[in-house]
Amino acid sequence: MANERIIKELVSPNDLDYFSTINQENSWLNGYNKESYLKLLERPIPSNKKEEWRYTKISEAVNQFFLKAKENKTLSYVFDKNESIDDDIHIYFYNGTYYHQGELPSYITTLKISQDHPYFESKIYDDNKVKDCLINDLNTILLSDMLSIETKNNQKIDKMIRIINLSHKDCALSPRISVKLASNSSLKVFEHHQASESSVLNNNIDIHLEENSTLDYFKLIDKQIHSHDLTSQKINIGENSCVNLFSLDSGADTSRSNIDVELNGDNSAIVINALFTPSEALHSGNQLKINHNAKGTKSSLDFRGILDDSSAGVFFGKVKVHKNSSQTIANMSNQNLLLSDYAKISTKPILEIYNDDVECSHSATSGNLDDDKIFYIKSRGIDEKSAKMFLVQSFAAKIIDKIKHANMRETFNNHLLKSLKIN
């Protein structure tokens, strides 16, 4: 495309110099592999004429990403002494660095890019050669630290690993997480983006499961004003393994979550339950691509949007069942509540099926709260605002109630209530 811009055009040469000075020791930038780095800058920014980027103001997000990156402050994170310490493991990502108190267990490591770890060369650059990975590219360009969680065979970890991405005003964050589960292991991760105004987060999560393993992944994104939140999550699931993903996104100026799942092992499964609750003029974009590549694989996607004010929600789900993937079960659902006359939803639940031995369904709905139900509740003496709140909560409960972990259920519920404002 002639009018497609490349990343470099959005960054001034001065800024590029600047980026290389903020990470002085960064051999990735200064050393042998500068060429690879420069190649990343040649990657195209998809125009919004492209189906997948139609509703995402990506150039603005990219623009802001570099502007903020330039303004990044070199503050360190200071732990709050009064912070309640529970049994969970807390890891904070702040200004490009992962922080934690005390020793980390052996299955968690933080890798510094300055350490010249072979991981960066092989994994990050090579992986990025795949197409359509703008979010990955951007992440790599500003990459500093990465977090790696790797279980051993038969290792079942009960502690919740809490990863908190902290953004302060006018910052750009590029966290990168790699989660690997060896056979017959289990793990629980809770990732929370605690946002403040005017920040850009570019989040990259790679998940890989060997056979017979289970990962529960909880993701919470605070409401963000004048901010952009771009996340790419790549999930690869082996035989008899399962990933359960819960997320709650309260929207940003641009909020874009790409989840790519490869169900590679027989009987592997992905279950995603998500709420998106943008209000004001915020946006929440969800893109899912699920590939059923093996026998007996299951995918279950349940996305619910609660859209208020002049917010906009997008759901783009593509489930593909390949030829050899017999006995596949795939269900995809996107239901939406439009609470305001100015809210908008665009939804595309796509099924591509190349095998007859499947049970697939998708559904999508959009509507406002049912007046009859509001009337019914009011007739029992409850005011309108509470009545509406009940109904919105009952709509969201279909997702929240699926969280088995009691603490998480409460956390999600609290955040949901905070993110809703009912008029």
Added chain:
Amino acid sequence: MSTKKTLLSIENLDASIGDKNIIKNLNLTIHYGETHAIMGPNGSGKSTLAKALAGHPDCEITKGSIKYKDIDLLTLPVEERSNEGLFLGFQYPIEIPGLSNSVFLKAAINAKNKHQELKDVSATDFIKELKENADMMGINQSFLSRGVNEGYSGGEKKRNEILQMLMLKPTLSVLDETDSGLDIDSMKIVSKGINSMLGANTSSIVITHYERLLKYIKPDVVHVFHNGTIIKSGDHMLARELEEKGYEWLTNE
């Protein structure tokens, strides 16, 4: 007994589903006009016998023979067994969305008529008979234009099975747990339907877990099934005994 004509004769039958051998060396003879009850605990192979008789593709006959009306039943494809008058009342009747009951039944009757080199049933005769039988089975007219078993309750499905049986007028009906999941009223209706079918030229195999159905349908012979074969046979008193004592006194032997 010996003067009666034989309708079905099963000899030394072994049948398996998947790799699992379920029916083991089964012998059973049924004469015209007889009703046989087959009782036994869950997993004893009762339903597999029903499948073997109807020719279910999952069920593989590994040994023995089944003679029906002096024909080698095992050589007949599923639909020809039906056209020869063998009816299976399914334990779990299948839903066929959108295909109306009456269209389905008419197709089945015409298939049978064709087999017997008869003309297609006339629309008026068909509807008249269907209405009568539906009334007997307590099935509302509106059901007849609904999809086959689509969205029916368990009891409705079972009554619909009996309705189909009444319409198809089989020589041998094999009723697989037709009583399961029925309340007492439905049970009476279903029994009435079954009894109305019985006569000198028809026979039936009633597969059931409980004795209660046999209060309404009097079997000539009661068989106890265990481990894929008949371990005891008797008259209807055997059923009473089983109800009181359970199966253990037999299976523990």
Added chain:
Amino acid sequence: MDPENNQVSNPEIDNLIEKNYEYGFTTDIESETIAPGLNEDVIRLISKKKDEPQFLLDWRLKAFRHWSKLKEPEWGHLNIDKINYQNISYFSAPKLENAPKSLDDVDPKLLETYEKLGIPLHERAKLAGVAVDAVFDSVSVATTFKKKLLEAGVIFSSFSEAVKDHPELIKKYLGKVVPYRDNYFAALNAAVFTDGSFVYIPKGVRCPMELSTYFRINEANTGQFERTLIVADEGSHVSYLEGCTAPMRDENQLHAAVVELVALDDAEIKYSTVQNWYPGDEDGKGGIYNFVTKRGDCRGKNSKISWTQIETGSSVTWKYPSCLLRGDNSIGEFYSIALSNHHQQADTGTKMIHLGKNTKSKIISKGISAKKAQNTYRGLVTIAKNADHSRNYTQCDSLLIGDKCGAHTFPSIGVNNSSSILEHEATTSKISDDQLFYCMQRGINEEDAIGLIISGFCKEVLNELPMEFAVEARALLQVNLEGAVG
């Protein structure tokens, strides 16, 4: 005469025009086919042959100039050979020397073809009171029941006749629903369309009979570019059915029709299609390319447009009958069965654009794929900001027969109005072994059992067809699935 025509330089075309002058269009033509190729001269020639008014020629030329600038669409889920538009002959007329004066005079071979497809044309016409405007190739050759329709004030004629007899209506409505700028094939059609049907139902008239047209593609290498325009004036009602058949053929043929429907206040149009063109052989050789643009404009308040289609033919189908719901309380419906077998590819669906208040749309789509066929539903539902209290219900179900076929659904939904309600459901399933066993236990053989299960699967759509066509459609589904199992 149009002076511009004097610029024609191709001697062959010159020659044809000469002939045209000499003998006049309607009486002389033996079997006329313009040499393959497309340029402005060809368009002038078509227009001239049809003795068209200047406005129509101007419109064709504008469309052609626009088309020349367009790039052929990319095919997404379709896998087709490139079409050489210069290899197509853009005009072909049957030998009118033997033209039938009535249906009895129609070539018995043609009637035999209809017979095979279960369409005893003359019988049905008499029995069912159906008026038949049979289009063989590009020019209409038989029209019946015209008188009865005329008494009711209904205009039902070939497009060419309508251009001559009612130029004011054509000028008023042509290209208003599907502008030539709409898409590649709409532009091509506007430039080169040769004939089709025109229907006008005056105010308050309920059309006294089912209107029906049978299309058939006749000569090799002849593109078919029909254009149909139906206008239902205030408070009128019409039901129109087209059925399409085609004989065996080796080369792919292009068919790019345009259908425009306009429903004014309180008017209702029901448009049904049974499409059974040659789908190519078992190896995917031959068959028709069917790229159609069909759109209905619910212009008036309380108007209703309902599309029903049974698509069993063509090697490639690309078709999205749509409704623009502009009038308040207007209703759009789309009922579709698309069956693809062997190497067929069907990419079909609808667009429902809700603009008026209280507008309603309903989409029921049933896709069946067997063997190596690919079946795609592509649908767009948009509820605009001011379309208060609108409703959409979409159900799209796919049925797969065999493990080499594909079923795909690409719905696109945009809701910009909070008082509107939208529901979309889709399922994909196969004919289960349990269902087959159940039917067979009741004595029904496998092929019939599949036929029954399929017609059950399609019931909601078959119910929308006029009775006699529903029977035909059921037969069509089963005939087209022969050999699909096993």
